[in-house]
Amino acid sequence: MVTIYDIAQKANVSAMTVSKVINNTGRISEETRRKVKKVMEELNYIPNSNARSLVLQQTQILSLLITDITNPFYTSLARGAEDGAKQYGYRLLFGNSDEDYVKEKDYVDMILSTRVDGVLFAPAGDLSLKNLEKLRAHNIPFVIMDRAVPGIESDMICGDSKEGARKLVDYLIGLGHRRIALVNGSLDVSTARLRYEGYAEALALQGIPLDETLIIHQNYRDYHADDHLEQLLEQPSPPTAIFAANNVLAVGVIRDLRERGIRVPEDISVVCFDDLDLSSALDPFLTVAAQPAYQFGAMGIQLLVERIRGSSVPESRKVILPSELVIRSSAKPI
Amino acid sequence: MVTIYDIAQKANVSAMTVSKVINNTGRISEETRRKVKKVMEELNYIPNSNARSLVLQQTQILSLLITDITNPFYTSLARGAEDGAKQYGYRLLFGNSDEDYVKEKDYVDMILSTRVDGVLFAPAGDLSLKNLEKLRAHNIPFVIMDRAVPGIESDMICGDSKEGARKLVDYLIGLGHRRIALVNGSLDVSTARLRYEGYAEALALQGIPLDETLIIHQNYRDYHADDHLEQLLEQPSPPTAIFAANNVLAVGVIRDLRERGIRVPEDISVVCFDDLDLSSALDPFLTVAAQPAYQFGAMGIQLLVERIRGSSVPESRKVILPSELVIRSSAKPI
């Protein structure tokens, strides 16, 4: 590999002069600058960012940790983050925790070892606390994405899970539904708790009693609710509508329903949090509370970079991005 | 940040001893090892991989460059690559070129600057040649994913675009279609050329003349074919079926058709290359030639790591992964 010393030798200057040309620092005569640049091109010089990071104590790398790379919400978020990072001149190191605390921990160690300048962190859940504390202990700035973690104060970009859930359930109630099931994420994830609360509040406001037998808790990522669903449907008074707490769960539920010969929305209505992008473009079917995923990523980077650069950002900032009720055809009046 | 020198001092040994403990090299007494390890834990030591990379001349980072992070084919591929990388002990640096040669070039520079050990490279198209040559000039091993680039010999994982296209078109012909349109990617992408060839061959074999007015070329990623589609549909003898060269194009086409009040498959049949994952789970509608995307990524990493480690891998290896015709309901007999 070509180094600044190779350049220096061939251009008959010192390494320092080359460095100055590269970084546009110090005083360099036009003539020397041209000469050095010419040699750099001839030799196809590419700076070694490891060496650079070592002395500068910064890498110009940001890390993005998400929990499910096949979930369109997170890929859109990733795209927003990527565009943002590029715009601010950072490289982006992706990680995918698969909603798994151990994988998440491994990524945190890697992040620390890479000495990234900051992290966009979508926690797997409440137990991410330890991993976040580790980042904090090492003074790595981070912005928490999508899910709050009790015990950690930090910059944060979240959706309005509670409000979004309420809107969805309100909508179902407006259609005449009274027996509304909730297929929720695991309760150690803040969004699942809030969506549950929104669900409960919407029911309470309409005087509909909360029925725990209508509620299933699941991992957001792996849907296999067969047994639970069975239970749900074979009640004396089964639900007429299902609120799935995210897109992946909704797809799983609908698939399972269809396998049982139950039609959506004719036999049962289904709505969920988060949109499906391509699916919805192909077939505007699912009624959803859509979140501005791209913006999550873009704004997250913005907060993060401000935090990294700005000494003037005192307390932690929380951004709540609204979700939008998109009514399509997966829910019908009872 | 804590360094090995801090550890060394507190443990009353030399830095070299600490290094040896970390890497399990050299001779270290059990006692010293324990002492050093204890101090490392106390101080929360995390090795600086930049410093390490600098002397070792290798980073344990692989890079994955894809062309569209919102396309499920590539996200599944990414997941395979991620799992593979983890398994072999590498970190993974993602990049997303958006089918754009300039973005691609920027990523190549970043890759070079990061001194990654190898690259999984899904080229934007034929003009990626320059970018690949740059990698080669710098001796970075790479495996080309999905799309061949004329002028570059290298390890490669591809699908069987031609055969898959032929199967799809054969299927349409079998349903009685004779006027079959092709909404293709840009012809400077190898898969688009091969899918075109497969399409043409399938027609030829059945003695159906190729009609250039039935063919549209487009960017794989941004569908906005309004004008073209208009032209297609307002022919004296419009197509009864459309073969879209990838999933994103198919979704775009179907959306546009619906906006015009044209029903799929009642009024026109549509099939495409690549599956839609979540969409298809939600609603098994699109008939597709599905590629094993996860395997693309996993095998790509395998080839790459073998190339990096193995001195014994002589000429370049090409893996062709078959695609599977998945018949659903977006195409009907004429």
Added chain:
DNA sequence: TATTTTAAAGTTACCGATAACTCATTATAC
């Protein structure tokens, strides 16, 4: 007891860049 061997730990130089400083020249001022 003297010598060799071996185990365990330490020294030194270097990876490729940059910060901070120093050193020549030349230009400007008095």
Added chain:
DNA sequence: GTATAATGAGTTATCGGTAACTTTAAAATA
């Protein structure tokens, strides 16, 4: 014509590790 300033370039030390070699001390052998 000397003092001072401005300009352009070079020296040196350092970032945090590791390879290759050396040193030290204890154990094994003669």
